[in-house]
Amino acid sequence: MSHLSGLTRALRSRSALLSSLILVAILVSGCGPGMAAGESSSDRDTVRVGLIPNQSPDTVKAQYEPFRKYLSERLGQPVALFVASDYAGVVEAMASDRLDLAYFGGVTFVQAEQRARIRPIVTEVDRNTNTTKYHSVIITQANSEIREVEDIKGKLFAFGDINSTSGSLYPRLMLEKAGITDFENPKLFIYSGGHDATALAVQNGTAAAGGLEERILQRQIAKGIIDASKLRIVERSDPIEGYPWVVRENLDEAVTQKITDAFLSMQDKELLKLMRAERYERVSASDYDYVREQAVRLGLVRKEE
Secondary structure (H helix, E strand, O other), X not given: OHHHHHHXXXXXXXXXXXXXXXXXXXXXXXXXXXXXXXXXXXXXXXEEEEEOOOOOHXXXXXXXXHHHHHHHHHHOOOEEEEEOOOHHHHHHHHHOOOOOEEEOOHHHXXXXXXXXXXXXXXXXEEOOOOOOEEOEEEEEEOOOOOOOHHHHOOOOEEEOOOOOHHHHXXXXXXXXXXXXXXXXXXXXXXXXXXXXXXXXXXXXXXXXXXXXXXXXXXXXXXXXXXXXHHEEEEEEOOOEEOOOEEEEOOOOHHHHHHHHHHXXXXXXXXXXXXXXXXXEEEOOHHHHHHHHHHHHHOOOOOOOO
8 A cells, every 4th residue: 555655645746747748738828928027818818727626627627518608798808728637737737827716725826926026806605604614624534443533534535636725724624633644645535636536535435534515525525526425524624715716916907807897797697606606705815814824834825934
């Protein structure tokens, strides 16, 4: 298992670099040369939107196709969607000024803000909690001997992407509270790459337990991908501030306002359902202070000098 875990980590690192290079190459080839500091999206015509792959990239892109059409109509400009194979690829693209708008998790936002001049504008009001907050959960098999988080000690645990807020940061916080902190031990911790893969890894017994976003777990159950009778929630996290939609600071202010208004005035019920939103509310960088603080403390985000 140690050899397999080590290989998994090596492949993940290589994948992060490769996806970053591929995404930037696609954006460069598809949208022309780099942008000048004051260049607006209208100058360049196409508004480029980056999405983190919290599920498989194909699933994410299909999910947001109606949003692409909606935003294009509202802006009167073409809109293109880009989904990298991992979270790091979207951060890299935003840091390279190759995206105008991006949908980040909390951790990827605070990573990106260290490398790029960006600001969050809105997040969704969750359809289940009716707030901007959502939850991470630690799951195990239904017949597992694991009853409390403490029982996971010494057993194989699956995170999602290392840069995921609800698939990495918050599961670490729940494990840490239970006295489990050996996160660098490849015999005990693996990375599935995504929430959907974590649920499957636990269901099929590859991992004894795992951490993922509760909303994604529920959607997988509703689609029949995951059998609810085979899994059990061990612990639910404290509320987490919703995924921020982020714009680059040097995007034309008129375009930024149109994008913000498009979110805040969204009323199409089917589109909102596809976006997992009841509606949208404004957010600011300070709404992610706790995520920033904990991600730095746990080494998921470097401490700024």
